[in-house]
Amino acid sequence: xxxxxxxxxxxxxxxxxxxxxxxxxxxxxxxxxxxxxxxxxxxxxxxxxxxxxxxxxxxxxxxxxxxxxxxxxxxxxxxxxxxxxxxxxxxxxxxxxxxxxxxxxxxxxxxxxxxxxxxxxxxxxxxxxxxxxxxxxxxxxxxxxxx
Numbered sequence: 001x002x003x004x005x006x007x008x009x010x011x012x013x014x015x016x017x018x019x020x021x022x023x024x025x026x027x028x029x030x031x032x033x034x035x036x037x038x039x040x041x042x043x044x045x046x047x048x049x050x051x052x053x054x055x056x057x058x059x060x061x062x063x064x065x066x067x068x069x070x071x072x073x074x075x076x077x078x079x080x081x082x083x084x085x086x087x088x089x090x091x092x093x094x095x096x097x098x099x100x101x102x103x104x105x106x107x108x109x110x111x112x113x114x115x116x117x118x119x120x121x122x123x124x125x126x127x128x129x130x131x132x133x134x135x136x137x138x139x140x141x142x143x144x145x146x147x
Contacts, residue, residue: 011114015121022122023129035088038130039081042091045119046073049111056110069098085134092127096120 026037050066052058058066073091080088099116 007114008117011117012121015118015123016125017121018118019122019125019129022126035081035085035130038088038092038126039077041126042077042080042088042095043070043074045095045123046070046077052112052115053110058110062110065102069102073098080130085130089127089131089134092123092130095123095127099123 026034047070050070053063053066076087076091080091099119
């Protein structure tokens, strides 16, 4: 099946599989720690672009924008984990816009061409899952799964 898909389609598919893996792993923890896994994941996702930029010789102006993004997504990760899961879901889904508009469409790309598409496949399902938790009235950070 992978042979008939383009490189970018494969990246999306692998991202979806990775998202499923993250949710399975997060749900294996104590329910009060589940959001922490997603928060750490969002932080790592944001820092990845800074590290890729450093590795690939991005100019200081580009790294500065990446650090702004890291601060925004880091804030969403911390506040979403501790208090507002909907903010964590928003952080994950908004990261797709960052991936596509800042990295893919506006270049120059300091990340591999497939990486933003991997994030599309990864970030949207994770953000959607967290949004489902938040809108279903679950208080994952306090009580875990529905009673």
